[in-house]
Amino acid sequence: MHISEGILSGPVLGTGMAVAAIGTAVGLKRLDYDHIARAGVLSAAFFVASLVHVPIGPANVHLLLNGLVGLFLGWGAFPVILTALILQAVLFQFGGITTLGVNTAAMAVPAVIVRYAFGPLIWKRPPVAQAAAFACGFGAVLLGAVLVGLALIFTGQEFLEVTGIIMAAHLPVMVIEGVITLFAVAFLKKVQPALLPGYCARPVDDTPEGKNEIDTP
Numbered sequence: 464m465h466i467s468e469g470i471l472s473g474p475v476l477g478t479g480m481a482v483a484a485i486g487t488a489v490g491l492k493r494l495d496y497d498h499i500a501r502a503g504v505l506s507a508a509f510f511v512a513s514l515v516h517v518p519i520g521p522a523n524v525h526l527l528l529n530g531l532v533g534l535f536l537g538w539g540a541f542p543v544i545l546t547a548l549i550l551q552a553v554l555f556q557f558g559g560i561t562t563l564g565v566n567t568a569a570m571a572v573p574a575v576i577v578r579y580a581f582g583p584l585i586w587k588r589p590p591v592a593q594a595a596a597f598a599c600g601f602g603a604v605l606l607g608a609v610l611v612g613l614a615l616i617f618t619g620q621e622f623l624e625v626t627g628i629i630m631a632a633h634l635p636v637m638v639i640e641g642v643i644t645l646f647a648v649a650f651l652k653k654v655q656p657a658l659l660p661g662y663c664a665r666p667v668d669d670t671p672e673g674k675n676e677i678d679t680p
C-alpha cells in the first residue's frame with residue numbers, strides 16, 4: 464500500500480507529513496525503555512512483510528501487519544512504521560521520501576484506532592475475543608486502504624477508479640491479516656499474555672492451593 468513519488472498533491476503530502484510528525488512525537492514519548500526491543504522486532508516484521516508486493520496502479524498490495532503493531536504498541540506504531548518505511552524507500556525504492564508522511568499515516572493511524580477500539584475486547588470470552596482479534600487485523604488494513612484512497616481522491620478525481628481497484632485488491636489481504644492476528648493473539652494469550660494490551664496479573668491468596676491466579680479484564 465505504498466504510494467509512489469510524484470502522484471500526490473502538495474497539500475495532501477503536507478497533511479500526511481504533519482499527521483506522521485505528530486503521531487511519531489506522541490509515539491516516541493510513550494515508547495518506554497521496556498518496549499524498545501518489542502518495537503524493534505515489530506518494525507522488522509513490518510519491514511519483511513511489506514517486501515513481497517504486487518503493484519496495483521500507484522500503490523502495492525502486500526501484507527502489512529499494522530494491526531498487530533498497533534495492538535502491541537499503540538501510538539508506538541508511528542515511529543516503528545516510519546522507520547520501516549524509511550528503510551524500504553532507501554534500500555528498495557518502495558514508496559518514496561516525499562510520500563513517507565502519507566504512507567506512515569495511512570498505516571499507523573489505523574493501527575492506533577484498532578488498538579483502542581478492539582484491544583480491550585481480546586480479554587472477553589469467546590467468540591467476542593476472537594472477533595476482536597480478527598477485527599484488529601482486518602480493520603487496520605481496511606482503514607489503511609480507505610486513507611490511501613482518500614489521499615488519491617483529494618489529489619484528483621481521476622484517481623477514483625484506482626481507489627476502487629485498491630480497495631478490491633486488498634480484500635483478501637484484510638482477511639489474511641485478520642486470521643494472522645487472530646492466531647497470534649490466541650497463541651500469546653497462552654504463552655506470553657503480558658505482551659497483549661489490558662493484561663494484568665495479581666496474587667490471589669484465597670484459593671485453596673494458595674497459588675497465584677491470572678486476573679484479566
